[in-house]
Every structure is written in C-alpha cells, then in structure tokens.
Amino acid sequence: MPQMKSLMPKLKVLAVILLLLGVGYFISSVPMATNIDFTTMRKNLSSMGIKTDFLKPEKPASLTVDIAPDERQRIAERDKHVNESRARQYVESATTDYYQGSYEEALRRLDRARIYDPSNYSIFKLSGQIFFEKNKYRKAFNDWERANQLPNDDRTISRDLDVLKRLIRYSRNEIDRLNRTLNKEPDNRLARARLKELEEQMRE
Numbered sequence: 001m002p003q004m005k006s007l008m009p010k011l012k013v014l015a016v017i018l019l020l021l022g023v024g025y026f027i028s029s030v031p032m033a034t035n036i037d038f039t040t041m042r043k044n045l046s047s048m049g050i051k052t053d054f055l056k057p058e059k060p061a062s063l064t065v066d067i068a069p070d071e072r073q074r075i076a077e078r079d080k081h082v083n084e085s086r087a088r089q090y091v092e093s094a095t096t097d098y099y100q101g102s103y104e105e106a107l108r109r110l111d112r113a114r115i116y117d118p119s120n121y122s123i124f125k126l127s128g129q130i131f132f133e134k135n136k137y138r139k140a141f142n143d144w145e146r147a148n149q150l151p152n153d154d155r156t157i158s159r160d161l162d163v164l165k166r167l168i169r170y171s172r173n174e175i176d177r178l179n180r181t182l183n184k185e186p187d188n189r190l191a192r193a194r195l196k197e198l199e200e201q202m203r204e
Contacts, residue, residue, distance in 0.1 A: 125143075179195065
C-alpha cells in the first residue's frame with residue numbers, strides 16, 4: 001500500500017502527459033477553422049487538481065483602427081484623384097489606339113478606365129464613336145446616351161445622338177420588312193444575309 005501511495009503522483013503526472021499528447025494530436029488533426037469545446041477536458045483535469053487556464057482560447061487582437069473624419073475625407077479625396085488620373089491615362093492611350101485603327105485595344109483600355117472613373121465623359125464619347133464606326137449602332141447609342149448624361153461642354157453629342165436614333169429607327173423598320181420577306185420567301189439568301197447584318201448592328 002505505501003508503494004501504491006508513492007506511485008499515485010507519478011501516475012497522475014503520466015496521465016496528464018498522455019492527456020496533453022492526445023490534445024496536441026487532436027488539435028493538429030482538426031482544421032484550424034474548427035471550434036473545439038474543451039469543457040469536458042477542463043472538468044476532468046480540474047477533478048485531478050490541475051489548472052486549466054491554458055485551455056482558454058485567446059481573444060484575437062482588434063484589427064479596427066479609429067480614423068478621424070478629416071483624415072478619412074483626405075484619404076478619400078486622394079484615392080479619387082489617383083483613380084481619375086489613371087482613367088485619364090487609359091483614355092489617352094485609347095485615343096492613340098483609336099487613331100491608329102486599333103479599335104479592340106482601345107475598347108479594352110476604355111473598359112479599364114471605366115473601372116477607375118465611371119463619370120469620365122471622354123470614356124463614353126470615344127467608345128460610342130468606336131462602336132459607331134464598327135456599325136454597332138445600339139452599343140454606340142448606349143455609350144453616347146451615357147456620355148450625354150454626364151457633365152460636358154460638347155455641343156455635338158446631342159446631334160450625334162439624333163442621327164443615331166434615325167439610323168436605329170431605320171434599321172428596325174428594315175428588320176421588320178426583311179422578316180416579312182423571309183416569311184414569304186424562306187430561301188431568299190440576300191434578305192437573310194441583310195437581316196443578319198442589321199441584327200448584329202442592333203445587338204446590345
């Protein structure tokens with residue numbers, strides 16, 4: 001019996017070591033995002049007279065930073081200025097591409113410019129011009145209509161929109177006429193080709 005009493009503390013220490021090893025293995029085998037409940041483990045260890053403070057989860061440090069209103073406004077103005085500057089650079093490059101006949105490259109640059117500054121009049125004016133020259137009348141109209149809604153000093157945009165409206169009206173009438181023709185003459189290849197061309201012009 002005395003030997004058993006002397007072995008009890010050693011057995012407790014051994015049990016704690018085995019328990020901690022088991023906890024370590026359990027934690028390593030569970031994904032980090034998983035929440036682990038140590039309630040039962042704390043009770044068992046407490047009943048053995050072992051402190052369980054090490055099992056309490058640590059509180060994450062706060063990531064929020066207080067920013068003064070005037071500083072927040074200054075940062076917003078700086079970001080706005082940077083974005084507008086980037087948009088202007090893209091428009092300038094797109095304009096060069098346009099005059100060189102690289103319409104697709106110009107349109108890609110204008111798409112990038114829209115991300116930085118969707119209120120830039122020149123973006124929509126130039127993209128509308130490119131679509132107009134590519135006979136994409138509906139797309140040209142959408143961009144020029146958007147440009148006309150933005151602040152600008154361009155007196156030609158309203159005139160261009162009026163011309164485009166007449167072209168679109170004519171195209172719609174032609175589409176109706178060609179559809180009637182094809183209903184009567186399904187094998188009319190000329191009418192079918194012309195209809196396909198006009199539908200492409202009117203595509204959004």
